[in-house]
Amino acid sequence: MKVLKLIFKNALRHKLRTLLTIFGISIAVIAFGLLRTVVTIWDSSVDATMANRLITRQAVSFIFPLPYSYKEKIEKVPGVNKVTFATWFQGVYKDKNNFFARMAVDPETMFDVYPEYIISPEELAAFKKERNACVIGADIAQQHKLKLGDQMVLEGDIYPGRWEFIVRGIYKGKNKNTDKTQMLFHWDYVNERMKVETPVRANDVGWYVVQIADPNKSALISNQIDALFKNSTAETKTETEKAFAQGFVAASGAIITAMNVMSFVIIGIIMLVLANTMIMAARERTREYAVFKTLGFSAKHLVGLILGESMVISFLGGGIGLFLTFPIVAGFEQAMPKGFFPFFYIEPITVVLASVATVLVGLISAIFPIHKALNTKIVDGFRFVG
Amino acid sequence: MSAIIQVKNVSKSYWRNSLEIPVLNNLSLEVQEGEFLGLMGPSGSGKTTLLNLIAGIDRPSDGELTVAGTDIAKLSESALAKWRSSHIGFVFQFYNLIPVLTAYENVELPLLLTSFSKAERKQRVETALTIVGLGDRMSHYPKQLSGGQEQRVAIARAIVTDPVILVADEPTGDLDKKSAQEILILMDRLNKEFKKTIVMVTHDPHAAEKASRQLHLEKGDLVGV
Incomplete structure (x- = not known):
């Protein structure tokens, strides 16, 4: 016993x-x-953010756009490595319940600034080459059984109309908490149509993502960027990607x-x-x-x-x-x-x-x-x- | 014969709120080795208290208490627990067996505190249960046994460590006449055949007759032999 x-x-x-x-x-x-x-x-x-990335957005609110012309000026700020940008597109894919991020991005720089999105050089080249190409996260591909060459059609709401895309790349996540549920496509594709259909909305981007060389200088570089657009019609607010994400979470x-x-x-x-x-x-x-x-x-x-x-x-x-x-x-x-x-x-x-x-x-x-x-x-x- | 239990001028009081209730008054007695002592007296006379003191499960308020050569009033709680496990066997009125353990496991309990091997424990448990006549009930749970059988398991548990003294508090108090008689015969046998010193508290004059000596307690005093 x-x-x-x-x-x-x-x-x-x-x-x-x-x-x-x-x-x-x-x-x-x-x-x-x-x-x-x-x-x-x-x-x-918040944890998934990178210390060497800054987000520059409209000072009044995130929902207001910034001029595309800011990109060149931001690139010239000392300590800035690379600048990319994105615009929240939204739209509906098949069903309103299919909720995932759909964004118009700069195909030339996006994957340089976000190295945690892993995509093969061939797929990236194909994405850059084709105007209506898109790259989707591996989770979205799995969830909707999408493969390279498939067509994705979005019904626009913020950007009305029918938008057709071809899947040219599927990215994987470097880390477990990397978001693999995004759909990324050419900002140019959206912008060109805006120029024709709604010229007042042309040449606008949602926000800039600024890759910097030294994370310790993030405050200094942020101030320098914001100073560039002080007293303009679209003043900016630049902060670290972490602070930006915390702002969302804090809500x-x-x-x-x-x-x-x-x-x-x-x-x-x-x-x-x-x-x-x-x-x-x-x-x-x-x-x-x-x-x-x-x-x-x-x-x-x-x-x-x-x-x-x-x-x-x-x-x-x-x-x-x-x-x-x-x-x-x-x-x-x-x-x-x-x-x-x-x-x-x-x-x-x-x-x-x-x-x-x-x-x-x-x-x-x-x-x-x-x-x-x-x-x-x-x-x-x-x-x-x- | 020498005195195995020496009680010298022992007093015991309990406190209820701030009121002191004396139970034993400057009591002295000796019990010889191999003796079968019957302690009698009305309820509240202090006989169970005296038994508890001798068994080392309570402490005197005053006086000296030497049992099996040890001044147990001076032992620490842990030393006293160890001393009890090797010197005293207990038999209670309501058996106090552990209901989730079989007869075998109940008897084995005190041996878990010893250094005996599993085989040695088995031999001792089987011997103890055979002595009390329950060699064929080892795997029975207490609820599967009669009151008399439960008490015999309790006696087997009391003797399994081969203690020098057995203390029994009303061991027949919860039993029918026939079972009570069987228990008394068993205790008599343990005293005579196995040379155990027994101190038994009882109300029952018939039970007390089995003792080689009877003492009467009244209001905390020994009143007669």
């Missing part, structure tokens, strides 16, 4: 109560994993903070549930603990029995919860509009946090029962009537 066997037997003494507690811990860990995944994915757009900050807090509140609640289970179990066994002490079992033995039982329940619940979190998060991603999240996966830190939470729940839940068991005198334990 081993102590571990006794721990398991104790844990399963009230099967329904233990199973409900394990079930509760599993649900809590799943909820924790799901919420943390959303929070970390939200924040990962949803309250919701994310609430989700973050909720994820830990859930752990707190389940800690109380397990603690309650353990307190009830310890109370019911007051006489048994007195027997153990009488037989010569020491404090460390009782700590082992109670803590072991608490940890067994917590580990079973946490393990099942963690195991189920992966398919449930995958199911959640499927249930969301396509491309709503550029990438959606459980970060290792989420698994670590859930595991640590499971251990802590087991540990903390055992504290009160252990304290009570150790501080109840043997004679009082025998007098106890549960």
